[in-house]
Structure formats: structure tokens, C-alpha cells
Amino acid sequence: MRSRSRPVAEARSGERAARWMFLAPAAVYLLLFFGYPVVKNVVMSFQQYTATTFYTGSAPFVGLQNYAKVLTSDLFPKALLTTALFTAGSLCGQFVIGLGLALFFRRRFPLGGVLRSLLLLPWLLPLVVSGATWRWMLDPDTGVVNAVLRGLHLSSSGIPWLTGTSQALVSVILVNVWVGIPFNTAILYGGLQDIPPHLYEAAKLDGAGPVRSFRHVTWPLLRPVVGVVLVLGVVYTLKVVDIILVVTGGGPADATETLATQAYELSFRQFEFGRGAAMGNVLIVISLAFALVYLRAGRRARSVREGIA
Amino acid sequence: MISPARPPARRIAALLAGATALLLTAAGCGGGPAPGEVTSITVLDYYTDEPEHTQWAQTLSDCGRTAGVKVEQTSVPGASLIPKVLQQASSRTLPDLLMLDNPDLQQIAQTGALTPLDRYGIDSSGFAPGILSTGTYDGKVYGLAPYASTVALFYNQDMLAEAGVAVPRTWDELKAAAARLTRPGRYGLALDANATFEGTWQFMPFLWSNGGDEKQLDTPQAAQALQLWVDLVKSGSMSKSVLNWTQADVHDQFAAGRAAMMINGPWRIPALDKDKDLHWAVAPIPVPRAGQTPVTPLGGEVWTVPQSASKARQEKAARVLACLNSPSTMLALAEQHFTVPSRTAVAARYAQQVPSMAAFVESVEAARARTGELGVRWPQAATGIYTAIQSALTGQQTPEEALRHAQQIATGG
Numbered sequence: 001m002r003s004r005s006r007p008v009a010e011a012r013s014g015e016r017a018a019r020w021m022f023l024a025p026a027a028v029y030l031l032l033f034f035g036y037p038v039v040k041n042v043v044m045s046f047q048q049y050t051a052t053t054f055y056t057g058s059a060p061f062v063g064l065q066n067y068a069k070v071l072t073s074d075l076f077p078k079a080l081l082t083t084a085l086f087t088a089g090s091l092c093g094q095f096v097i098g099l100g101l102a103l104f105f106r107r108r109f110p111l112g113g114v115l116r117s118l119l120l121l122p123w124l125l126p127l128v129v130s131g132a133t134w135r136w137m138l139d140p141d142t143g144v145v146n147a148v149l150r151g152l153h154l155s156s157s158g159i160p161w162l163t164g165t166s167q168a169l170v171s172v173i174l175v176n177v178w179v180g181i182p183f184n185t186a187i188l189y190g191g192l193q194d195i196p197p198h199l200y201e202a203a204k205l206d207g208a209g210p211v212r213s214f215r216h217v218t219w220p221l222l223r224p225v226v227g228v229v230l231v232l233g234v235v236y237t238l239k240v241v242d243i244i245l246v247v248t249g250g251g252p253a254d255a256t257e258t259l260a261t262q263a264y265e266l267s268f269r270q271f272e273f274g275r276g277a278a279m280g281n282v283l284i285v286i287s288l289a290f291a292l293v294y295l296r297a298g299r300r301a302r303s304v305r306e307g308i309a
Numbered sequence: 310m311i312s313p314a315r316p317p318a319r320r321i322a323a324l325l326a327g328a329t330a331l332l333l334t335a336a337g338c339g340g341g342p343a344p345g346e347v348t349s350i351t352v353l354d355y356y357t358d359e360p361e362h363t364q365w366a367q368t369l370s371d372c373g374r375t376a377g378v379k380v381e382q383t384s385v386p387g388a389s390l391i392p393k394v395l396q397q398a399s400s401r402t403l404p405d406l407l408m409l410d411n412p413d414l415q416q417i418a419q420t421g422a423l424t425p426l427d428r429y430g431i432d433s434s435g436f437a438p439g440i441l442s443t444g445t446y447d448g449k450v451y452g453l454a455p456y457a458s459t460v461a462l463f464y465n466q467d468m469l470a471e472a473g474v475a476v477p478r479t480w481d482e483l484k485a486a487a488a489r490l491t492r493p494g495r496y497g498l499a500l501d502a503n504a505t506f507e508g509t510w511q512f513m514p515f516l517w518s519n520g521g522d523e524k525q526l527d528t529p530q531a532a533q534a535l536q537l538w539v540d541l542v543k544s545g546s547m548s549k550s551v552l553n554w555t556q557a558d559v560h561d562q563f564a565a566g567r568a569a570m571m572i573n574g575p576w577r578i579p580a581l582d583k584d585k586d587l588h589w590a591v592a593p594i595p596v597p598r599a600g601q602t603p604v605t606p607l608g609g610e611v612w613t614v615p616q617s618a619s620k621a622r623q624e625k626a627a628r629v630l631a632c633l634n635s636p637s638t639m640l641a642l643a644e645q646h647f648t649v650p651s652r653t654a655v656a657a658r659y660a661q662q663v664p665s666m667a668a669f670v671e672s673v674e675a676a677r678a679r680t681g682e683l684g685v686r687w688p689q690a691a692t693g694i695y696t697a698i699q700s701a702l703t704g705q706q707t708p709e710e711a712l713r714h715a716q717q718i719a720t721g722g
Contacts, residue, residue: 051419057399
């Protein structure tokens with residue numbers, strides 16, 4: 001008995017070691033490039049971390065002072081609301097247009113594949129480039145958007161896309177929707193490919209038209225993917241800095257200032273790295289809440305798929 | 310999210326630096342290479358645009374030759390200079406010679422990463438006091454600028470002549486002239502009111518010339534200055550897009566004939582000169598009442614010698630810095646970049662040689678350092694000021710309300 005159980009235990013521990021070795025690269029990578037910055041950022045948010053810290057290394061702990069300052073500043077509620085509107089608006093636009101395009105490209109037609117890959121272009125363009133181009137197109141006096149509106153007699157004076165405090169947010173949302181469509185289309189298109197064609201055939205035999213087969217076949221089977229797209233979209237949109245900085249710079253009059261641009265502003269313009277980190281952590285907490293939803297959605301997606309199989 | 314400094318790495322760097330220092334000492338005792346044998350030094354600046362970049366490369370290598378070293382110049386875009394400097398400060402890899410935009414000097418000097426220039430026996434006499442104060446932190450000179458610049462009023466001579474408008478000298482004249490110069494597709498005046506320190510920089514001449522002060526922003530003087538900008542936008546003499554324009558955009562509007570006048574700096578002159586059909590001239594910024602002298606903010610970059618383990622390299626860097634700030638170099642630089650030499654005697658000579666620069670020479674004499682009063686607290690005040698400009702120009706707040714809020718930002722954040 002004894003002599004037999006030993007090699008089994010050894011084999012088992014060898015297996016365990018192998019398992020750990022396969023895990024190690026990913027774990028080390030995560031710890032180094034995700035764990036360290038996050039921990040560092042959390043520590044920083046409790047310190048008085050200024051430009052001087054970089055040279056002297058001394059950053060006295062100040063407890064919750066950074067959080068208190070950030071959360072009670074009169075810009076915070078406004079930036080929080082702007083962040084919510086920006087995220088919700090961007091997601092709605094990206095998702096609806098993305099889903100429409102994904103459904104459209106599921107049909108086979110000449111050059112469909114070429115068009116679908118061309119659709120990825122906005123995604124490949126550096127955000128600073130597309131942001132600058134949009135800023136130029138949306139310029140209230142000389143931009144092409146207002147020129148078209150005037151030409152079509154839709155607006156006599158033009159819309160103050162970048163200079164109106166209520167219009168500027170709409171403009172950055174428009175730009176961000178444009179940037180986000182390829183991502184949504186690509187993922188949703190992939191999700192559509194996973195739906196077995198025989199279900200549509202069965203639905204057709206049962207007399208379902210396109211609307212009913214979308215409602216009863218496509219949508220329920222796509223829902224897990226939808227959850228994933230939306231949650232990833234939330235996380236990606238919450239942290240958008242570059243587009244806003246390039247298009248409006250957070251203005252006019254802080255109308256497009258979000259939590260992310262505030263964090264940038266605090267750290268890199270005012271050299272208040274501690275407060276910038278605190279603001280960043282507020283964003284992390286919000287993202288984390290959505291990430292938990294994502295994990296649950298992923299689990300549901302798996303169980304649904306296993307159900308089909 | 311953002312983690313620019315890494316203490317463990319720093320500790321290792323410090324250990325390494327310590328070890329190197331020990332080795333160097335040991336080598337010195339053993340009669341190794343003399344510490345004076347520095348053959349090259351590193352330089353960091355933000356002169357990435359041409360022809361500026363090449364011109365500076367030439368000047369630096371000329372000055373390097375007088376100091377007996379080769380100069381390895383690195384230029385990074387303006388916005389990434391400070392993040393880069395902070396990184397280098399924490400990893401102890403700062404260049405031997407460092408250029409800084411003058412309002413940033415206070416922050417960097419406060420960190421202790423720079424050395425006072427009196428240590429190298431550098432002569433800072435004869436510098437205009439305002440310019441000298443931009444490089445002074447805590448009573449010691451840490452940086453010297455070979456030249457200074459400021460903003461002034463550029464105007465399109467043809468458009469003014471056509472409209473029969475004289476060059477405005479007071480605020481009332483400015484408003485009237487801007488209104489008369491405005492046509493469909495053209496604004497009377499363009500300036501930069503955007504939500505960055507650039508917007509603040511362009512507002513300072515209006516604030517200061519009216520007796521306003523960055524230490525106390527909620528004053529009638531400041532409100533009147535802001536009201537002037539609000540009036541210009543409200544009357545349609547100035548595009549509402551000033552809220553987004555950078556100084557480069559302002560230049561483009563002026564060069565394209567979409568603005569008859571603009572507030573901008575002399576570094577735009579080379580580009581303006583290229584267009585032979587554009588007939589422009591420069592005048593001092595209009596003042597509240599006739600006969601007053603405009604008080605403008607000082608622009609320009611200061612050169613500094615950061616802390617380093619090698620005294621010999623610092624000495625060399627200091628000699629290059631001294632050469633950059635010598636009367637002959639500063640005169641050459643000023644001519645190249647259409648700026649004003651920092652030594653008053655040189656500036657006077659320059660004004661005679663280049664009459665088109667006289668308006669700038671005069672303005673620089675009376676110009677003020679943005680950090681002169683507040684030092685390291687300037688960024689908060691500057692943030693308050695551009696926030697107020699944006700709130701007032703969009704009509705969110707009256708100038709008085711906006712400036713009360715600005716004062717809160719400046720003092721507490």
C-alpha cells in the first residue's frame with residue numbers, strides 16, 4: 001500500500017507544479033503590470049505626492065485628505081454627472097449602430113468582407129489624429145459640419161459644437177461613438193456567427209418573419225455577448241481622456257470635464273499627484289463594480305452556450 | 310493608474326549611484342582619467358519645431374565648442390517635457406543642461422533637482438529684473454533665459470486701412486476697431502481663451518495693465534479686464550471659438566484673413582513673414598486708458614544645471630549655459646527667434662538694429678514674471694484664471710462670480 005501511494009502522490013505533486021508553471025507567466029505579468037501600478041496608485045492616493053516627491057522620494061501620508069479634497073470639490077458632482085452622461089450616451093450610440101451594422105454584415109453580398117474590414121479603420125487611427133480631425137470638422141465657424149448644415153438650410157447660424165456648454169458634451173459623445181462603433185460591430189458580429197443557422201431555419205419553418213426571428217432567436221442567444229460588449233464598453237468609456245482633451249480640452253467652462261480628465265488635470269497640470277491618484281481610484285472602484293457584472297455575465301454566457309450544445 | 314515613480318527602482322538607482330561614486334573616488338586616488346575630461350554633455354529642451362530645432366542645435370554645438378564638449382541634444386514636445394523631467398528626477402538621469410519653460414522653474418527648483426548658478430560663478434548682472442526673477446527661486450538664481458518674449462497686438466495693415474481704422478491703443482479703441490473690422494467670414498480680433506495655461510497667459514496683460522493681480526482675483530480691476538473679453542465675444546467682434554483656440558490656431562485665423570487683429574507672440578513672425586501677401590505689423594497691447602504702459606507676462610525658456618553625480622559635467626554644462634547667455638549669443642538668438650535679449654544693454658542695441666521689434670523690446674522692459682508673486686502656487690492661480698475666463702465667455706457666470714470662484718481655486722482648490 002505504502003509503496004504504491006507514494007508515486008501517486010509524487011505524480012500528483014508533479015502535476016501541481018506543472019500547473020503552477022503554466023500559470024506563472026500570466027500571474028507574474030499580471031502582478032507586475034497590473035498589480036503593481038494599482039497598488040502604487042492606491043498608496044499614492046493616501047500620500048502628499050507632489051513634483052518634489054519625484055526628486056526627494058518623500059511623500060508624507062495624509063490619510064484620507066486627498067479623497068476628502070477630491071470628493072468635496074465643487075467640480076466633482078458635475079464631473080461625475082458628465083462622466084455618467086458621456087458613458088451612457090457613448091454606449092447607446094455605439095451599441096445600437098454597432099448591432100445594426102453587425103446584422104447588416106451577416107448577409108452575404110459582394111465586397112461585404114472588404115467593407116467590414118474597412119469599418120475597422122476608425123479603430124486603427126490614433127485617437128489624437130481622429131480627435132484633431134473631428135475638432136477641425138466641428139469648428140463652429142469654419143468646420144465642414146456646420147457648412148453642410150448651413151448649405152442644407154438646416155441651421156442658419158450653425159451649431160456651436162465646441163463652444164456651447166450644452167452642445168460640447170454632445171460633440172464629444174458623437175466622436176466617441178464614431179470611435180467605438182468598430183469594436184461593437186466586431187464583437188457583436190462574432191457573437192452572431194456563433195448562433196447555429198439551423199435555429200433560423202426552424203424559426204422560418206414555424207412561420208417567423210425577420211422581426212420575430214430576431215426577437216426570439218437572435219436576441220436571446222446574443223444576450224450574453226451583449227452583456228460583455230456593454231460592460232467592456234463602460235470600462236473603456238469611463239477612462240477616455242485623449243478624445244476629450246483633444247476635442248474640447250474639458251471645456252468650455254468645464255462642460256466636458258469628466259472624472260478621467262480631472263485626474264489628468266490634477267496630476268499633470270497641477271502636479272497634485274496624490275489627488276490625481278485619488279480621483280483615479282474613484283474611477284477604478286466604479287469600473288470594478290461593472291467588472292463584477294461582467295464576470296457574472298460571462299458565467300451566464302457559458303451556461304447558456306452549454307445549454308445549446 | 311498613473312505611477313510615474315517607483316521607489317524600489319529609485320533605491321537601486323541610489324545604490325548604484327553610490328557605488329559608482331565610490332568607484333570614481335577609488336579611480337581618482339589611483340590616478341585614473343582626470344575628472345575634468347568630460348567630452349560630451351546631454352541637453353534636454355522642447356524645441357521640436359523647425360527651423361527652431363536646427364537653429365538651437367547649431368547654437369548649442371557652437372557653445373559646446375567654446376566649452377570643449379560635444380552637445381547631445383534631445384528635444385521632446387512641450388507637453389511631455391515636465392513628465393519626462395519628473396521621471397528623470399526620480400531615476401537620477403536628468404540631463405547635464407536642462408531647458409524649462411519659465412513658469413515651471415519654481416516647481417522644479419523646489420524639488421531640489423536644480424543647482425543654484427552662483428556656484429559656477431555665472432554672471433547674471435545686467436539682466437532685466439523681470440527676466441531674472443523668472444529664474445529665481447527662494448532668492449537664488451537657478452535658471453537664466455538668454456531672451457524673453459511676450460505677447461502683443463498683431464494687425465493686418467490692409468484690413469485696417471480699408472476700414473479706415475487706426476491702430477487701437479486703448480480698450481475702447483480696441484472694441485470699436487474690432488467691431489468695425491468684423492465682416493461676414495472675418496472677425497475683428499482673435500486671441501486664445503482656451504482652458505489651459507495658454508489662455509491664462511494671454512489674459513495676463515489685460516489683467517495686469519488694469520491694475521489687477523493674481524494674488525487677489527476677485528477685484529473690480531480683474532472683473533473689468535474679463536468684461537472686455539466678454540464684450541468682444543458678445544458683440545460678435547471675436548469668435549466664440551476663442552474658447553478652444555490655441556495660439557497656433559489664432560495664428561492660422563489671422564494668416565488666413567479670418568481675423569483682422571490677433572494677440573500673439575513674436576515666435577509667430579517667421580511664419581507670418583513667409584506669406585508675402587500678408588501685410589502685418591505689431592503694436593503694444595491696448596491699455597485701459599490712454600497713456601498707460603501695458604504690463605505683459607514674460608515668456609521664454611530658462612536654462613538650468615540639474616543636480617548630478619559628476620561635478621565635472623556640471624561645470625561643463627554651466628560653461629555652455631554661460632555661453633548661451635553671453636551678450637553676443639543672446640543677440641544672435643534674439644535675431645533668429647524674433648525675441649528680446651535679456652540683458653537691458655543688449656536689448657537697447659537690438660531695438661536700434663531691428664526697429665520692427667521695438668514694440669516687443671518696450672513691452673519686455675515692463676513685463677512681469679507669472680511666478681514672480683506666487684512662486685510654486687502659480688499653477689493653482691493660473692487654473693483659477695482660465696476657469697473664470699471660460700465661465701464668463703460662455704455666459705455661465707458673470708465676470709464677478711467667475712473671478713470669485715477663481716480666487717477659491719487659487720487659494721484652496
